[in-house]
Amino acid sequence: MAIINIEKIGIKIDDPERCKKFLKENGITYERWDTGKIENNEIDQEKILDSFREEIEKLKKMGGYTTADVINMNPSTPGLEEMLAKFRKEHTHSEDEVRFTLEGRGIFFIHPERGEVFSIEVERGDLISVPAGTRHWFDLCGERRIVAIRLFQNKAGWIPNYTNSGEDRNFIPVCFGPSFIRHNEH
Numbered sequence: 788m789a790i791i792n793i794e795k796i797g798i799k800i801d802d803p804e805r806c807k808k809f810l811k812e813n814g815i816t817y818e819r820w821d822t823g824k825i826e827n828n829e830i831d832q833e834k835i836l837d838s839f840r841e842e843i844e845k846l847k848k849m850g851g852y853t854t855a856d857v858i859n860m861n862p863s864t865p866g867l868e869e870m871l872a873k874f875r876k877e878h879t880h881s882e883d884e885v886r887f888t889l890e891g892r893g894i895f896f897i898h899p900e901r902g903e904v905f906s907i908e909v910e911r912g913d914l915i916s917v918p919a920g921t922r923h924w925f926d927l928c929g930e931r932r933i934v935a936i937r938l939f940q941n942k943a944g945w946i947p948n949y950t951n952s953g954e955d956r957n958f959i960p961v962c963f964g965p966s967f968i969r970h971n972e973h
């Protein structure tokens with residue numbers, strides 16, 4: 788279940804329906820997908836994509852996505868810190884950022900046109916779609932691990948356009964669930 792944190796005004800939302808409503812008001816799609824049909828710790832890309840074929844096809848039709856793959860990052864991934872350094876600077880994309888988390892946890896920060904920056908911590912079963920053009924950044928939680936399905940309209944669209952606003956430096960990526968693991972500061 789996702790956890791939303793609007794740090795500047797001290798509001799945290801972890802109720803599924805309230806999360807969904809808040810995110811919808813901010814243009815972000817949020818869904819829970821049933822993960823009961825796949826083993827914990829499954830990392831085989833074909834098995835994962837096959838298990839969620841129906842959900843993926845539905846999203847593809849709705850959002851015009853053409854391809855799906857599985858990203859698997861963990862502390863033994865070569866170049867992990869270099870990759871994360873790119874993700875955690877505020878940026879936009881020319882297409883939606885669609886992620887369905889299966890293992891591990893990550894934290895998206897959203898910098899809306901109006902209102903305060905908020906974070907969304909995602910875990911197994913959370914689907915999130917951040918619309919094209921939305922200012923955001925991403926980091927992993929303390930265990931430095933994520934397995935997630937990604938959908939693309941065009942793989943080239945994932946290229947980040949950095950805003951260089953420096954806003955990302957005002958927030959420490961603190962994850963709350965399930966054991967309040969505090970992220971290393973950067």
Ligand SMILES: [Fe+2]
Nearest residue numbers: 878880884923
């Ligand atoms: Fe991004």
